Amino acid sequence: MDYYKLADLLFPHIKKTTEEIEAQYPKRNLPEGAKVTRLGPSPTGFIHLGNLYGAFVDERLAHQSGGVFYLRIEDTDDKRYVEGAVETIINSLRFFDINFDEGAGLDGESGDYGCYTQSQRGEIYQCFAKKLVAEGKAYPCFLTEEEITEIRAGQEASKANPGIYGIYAKNRELSMEEIEANLAAGKSYVIRLRSGGTPEATDENVRKIKVEDAIRGTLEMPENFQDVVILKATGIPTYHFAHVVDDHLMRTTHVVRGAEWLPSLPIHVELFEKLGWEPPVYCHTAQLMKLDEEGNKRKLSKRKDPELSLDYYRNQGYHPAAVREYLLTILNSNFEEWRMEHPEADIDEFAFTTEKMSNSGALFDLNKLNDISKDVLLRIPACELYEFLKDWAQEFKPEILHIFEDREYLERILDLGRNDNKPRKDLIYAQQIVEFISYFFDDMFKIEDEMPAEVPAEDITAILAGYLENYNHADDQSQWFDKIRTMAAEMGYAAKPKDFKKHPEEYKGHVGHVSTVIRIALMGRAQSPDVWEIQQILGEERTRARIANYK
Ligand code: GLU
Numbered sequence: 001m002d003y004y005k006l007a008d009l010l011f012p013h014i015k016k017t018t019e020e021i022e023a024q025y026p027k028r029n030l031p032e033g034a035k036v037t038r039l040g041p042s043p044t045g046f047i048h049l050g051n052l053y054g055a056f057v058d059e060r061l062a063h064q065s066g067g068v069f070y071l072r073i074e075d076t077d078d079k080r081y082v083e084g085a086v087e088t089i090i091n092s093l094r095f096f097d098i099n100f101d102e103g104a105g106l107d108g109e110s111g112d113y114g115c116y117t118q119s120q121r122g123e124i125y126q127c128f129a130k131k132l133v134a135e136g137k138a139y140p141c142f143l144t145e146e147e148i149t150e151i152r153a154g155q156e157a158s159k160a161n162p163g164i165y166g167i168y169a170k171n172r173e174l175s176m177e178e179i180e181a182n183l184a185a186g187k188s189y190v191i192r193l194r195s196g197g198t199p200e201a202t203d204e205n206v207r208k209i210k211v212e213d214a215i216r217g218t219l220e221m222p223e224n225f226q227d228v229v230i231l232k233a234t235g236i237p238t239y240h241f242a243h244v245v246d247d248h249l250m251r252t253t254h255v256v257r258g259a260e261w262l263p264s265l266p267i268h269v270e271l272f273e274k275l276g277w278e279p280p281v282y283c284h285t286a287q288l289m290k291l292d293e294e295g296n297k298r299k300l301s302k303r304k305d306p307e308l309s310l311d312y313y314r315n316q317g318y319h320p321a322a323v324r325e326y327l328l329t330i331l332n333s334n335f336e337e338w339r340m341e342h343p344e345a346d347i348d349e350f351a352f353t354t355e356k357m358s359n360s361g362a363l364f365d366l367n368k369l370n371d372i373s374k375d376v377l378l379r380i381p382a383c384e385l386y387e388f389l390k391d392w393a394q395e396f397k398p399e400i401l402h403i404f405e406d407r408e409y410l411e412r413i414l415d416l417g418r419n420d421n422k423p424r425k426d427l428i429y430a431q432q433i434v435e436f437i438s439y440f441f442d443d444m445f446k447i448e449d450e451m452p453a454e455v456p457a458e459d460i461t462a463i464l465a466g467y468l469e470n471y472n473h474a475d476d477q478s479q480w481f482d483k484i485r486t487m488a489a490e491m492g493y494a495a496k497p498k499d500f501k502k503h504p505e506e507y508k509g510h511v512g513h514v515s516t517v518i519r520i521a522l523m524g525r526a527q528s529p530d531v532w533e534i535q536q537i538l539g540e541e542r543t544r545a546r547i548a549n550y551k
Contacts, residue, residue, distance in 0.1 A: 001176060007134035009180070010191070011126055018131045021124055025113055025249040034067035036253045038103070039089075040074045040243070045082030047092045048308045049300065049364065050258060050288050056327050057256045057285060059098045060352040067253070071103035072246060073117040076236050092310045096320045113250040118242050125237040128245050128275065129191050129230055137274045138230060140189040141171040142182045163226045164192065166199035172227065188233040195270060197225030209269050214254065214283040214354035224266035240264060244271040247280050256283040259359075283354050289361040300364060307366055317392040317430020319380065321347070322373035329372065330364065332356040344379070374425035378418060382411040385427070392430040400434060403441055412537045413437050417529045424529060439523040440538065445546075449526040452516050454509030459491060460550075463517045466491075468547045473540035477532045488514040521550035 028036060037058035041051060062069035071090070075081050086104055093099070102111025109116050132138035141164070143151075148164070155162050172194060174182075182189065198207065201222070211219045230241035237245070247255055262284050272279040289297045290305065300308045307313075313323055324347060328335045333356050342349070377385065390404045403410060414437070417424030427433050438444035451460055466487050475483070485495045488511040494500035500510035519531055522543065528534065535543045 001136070003136045004134050006140075006176065006179065007130045009176075009183070010133060010140055011130040014123065014126050014130050016123065016127050018127055021127055021249070025251065028068070028113075028251045030068070031066050033065055034253075035061045035065045036068045036070075036251050037062045037256060038070045038072050038247070038250065038252050039093075039100075040072045040246075040257075041089055042074050042077060043081050043085035043089070045085040045088055046302070047089055047310050048302070049310065050308075051089075052093065052096060052098070052310055052323075053288060053327060053331070053362070054256050054258065054285055055093055055098050056096075056324070056331065057283065057352075057354070057357075058254075061254055061256070061283075061354070062101070063348075064352060068101045069099075070111060070113070070250070071100040071105070071116065072250070073104045073119075074239070074242065075117060075119045076239065076242055092314075095314060096310075096323055116250075118237070118246065121242075121246070122235060124249070125231065125241060125245055126235060129237075129241070132193070132230070132274060133191065135274075137194050138191050139172060139174070139194055139227075140179060140182075141169075141192045141227070141229075142174075142187045142189045143171060161199070164228075165195065165197075165226045169227045190229045190233050191231040192227040193230050193267075193271065193274065195225050195227050196274075197223045197266075197270065199225045201225070209266055211265060211269060211279075211282060214281050215286075215357045216284060216359045219262075219265070221266050224270045226267065228267050230271070240267050240271060244268055244275065244277075248272070248275070248277045252280050254283055255280045256285060259284050259287055283357075284359075286358050286360060286362045288364050290364050297361060297363070307364070314392075315396055315431075317389070317396065317433070318369070318373060319377060319388060319429070321380070322369070322376040322429075325376050326369045326372045328352070329368070330358075330362045333358065370428050373428045377427045378423055378425060382414040382418075385414050386411055389430050389433065393434070396430075397434065400444075402443075403434075409440075409537070413440050416533060416537065426529070439525065439528075440534075442542070445524055447520065447524040447550075449520055449524065451520055452509065452513040452526075454513045455517055456508075459508070460517055462491065463487065463514055464521055464547050464550055467518055468544060471544065471547070473535070473543070477530075480532050484515055484518070485511050518547070522546045 028034075030036070039051070039055050039058055041047070059069050061067070073086060087106060090100070090104075090106055102113065103109065103116040115121060129138060133140075143164070147170075151164070151168050151170075152162055154160075155168065160168075169192070171189075171192075201207065207223045208220050209223050211221070213219050228240055229238050231237055243255075246252075265282065265284075269279060288300045288308075290300055292298050302308055325339075328347065328350065329339075332350075332352055335350060335356075338350050339345075380388075386404070386407060390401075393400050393404065414427070414433075417426070426436055439446075455463070467484070470483050470487070472479075489495045491514070492508045493514050494503075494507040494510040497510045497512050500507050515531065516526055519528060520526060522531065522538070523534065538546070
């Protein structure tokens with residue numbers, strides 16, 4: 001068979017040579033050891049935690065080594081294209097401080113290794129497919145859907161491996177005349193790889209390939225023997241072929257992708273080999289898992305787990321620094337230790353490595369994220385938090401924008417108890433923060449908790465009246481509390497809780513119950529940061545009004 005003639009017959013419109021294309025993608029001019037990584041999302045419009053997780057690895061590997069991180073849009077499956085998806089990808093990741101150096105962008109592409117949208121690279125893929133055909137390494141296959149279904153049924157019946165390979169690859173050895181006749185008859189066809197693998201190999205004599213995965217170490221897998229499709233009938237490449245061609249040409253050094261691609265790795269290895277190229281270093285990340293209510297590990301699911309969507313973190317108002325910090329704790333097992341040793345250090349100073357990544361399933365836990373967020377927010381000054389919350393409210397809660405009018409007031413609220421020796425860790429994410437501080441604003445203030453049962457209704461009125469009468473906004477914290485203590489004692493409440501505990505029969509309750517009455521009148525809540533400090537922030541007028549207005 002004259003494969004060159006076949007290649008020209010199938011691709012008469014492809015005049016460029018692969019050498020010409022290769023010349024357009026020269027070796028990158030980067031320092032020794034610099035890594036080139038890419039994110040290759042399908043533009044489905046849904047960007048999830050898994051994408052962020054992978055992108056984070058890509059970003060760190062590239063930017064830690066002085067390399068390049070680029071965005072390639074993998075839209076060969078046109079059914080899945082959603083308008084505006086590229087913007088969603090870029091903006092969602094940018095929010096988490098993950099920025100691309102080149103590739104698809106908001107105002108078109110940037111970089112010398114484009115184009116970065118697979119649907120526009122048709123000629124390139126066809127050029128390499130033509131080369132494989134010319135070398136006898138790929139062939140046209142005219143099998144119809146029905147024929148393939150029949151083959152599959154036969155394979156099921158005889159318990160053979162499914163797929164098109166060996167004796168089932170019925171178009172592998174078509175003659176030129178047969179091919180010409182099929183083409184003349186207008187039959188549609190795909191291009192398949194002519195795999196060099198041995199389909200009949202047994203477990204004992206199967207040839208194994210070895211791949212050094214940067215996360216998983218040495219992988220030993222049976223070689224590929226499937227004549228996989230590389231170009232679909234439409235001339236569009238499959239993921240397998242597009243990945244290999246693009247990552248070679250774009251000079252990707254590290255391919256970070258989910259573990260779901262592991263089974264097709266032998267195909268990619270064979271494709272690189274057939275094309276005569278060096279494969280990149282593969283980094284197959286672990287699946288994101290969570291513990292369900294019964295304590296079992298399961299994959300995060302789009303349907304059941306709202307936290308899988310990145311929008312969730314933006315809606316809730318998680319600070320991007322908190323999410324980054326959290327991701328690193330699940331990405332690298334030594335991160336938490338490093339953080340303890342370097343509590344103030346910039347997160348980018350941590351040396352991220354693929355070797356410290358788990359390969360068995362990364363456990364995602366919202367409670368842990370919340371804990372980390374508390375610490376991260378503590379390191380963010382109130383003036384920055386103010387800006388962050390305001391940006392968030394503008395997008396997600398415009399009805400509370402008035403709380404940003406008095407900047408000093410809000411910053412004092414945010415700083416409440418944060419500068420103490422043992423700082424309070426009340427702030428987690430915007431939605432929660434707004435709720436947590438709502439009592440500082442008259443329009444959101446409401447009585448949420450019950451008055452303590454120890455204090456009868458007439459005492460409540462008396463406590464609040466007495467408090468108001470003696471209130472002096474200039475009192476320092478101990479003067480202020482002494483007054484409460486005195487009032488409590490006068491009314492038959494123990495001045496110290498421990499006295500009440502010893503002799504409960506002698507008192508109505510203790511000073512804590514009395515101050516809870518005041519707390520609830522002021523804040524509507526039985527639990528809150530320090531009352532005296534809160535009053536100082538509320539100011540005299542508002543403090544007096546709250547006490548006077550309690551009903
Ligand atoms: N387009 C592929 C996906 O959506 C990307 C896989 C890869 O990064 O190679 O999962």
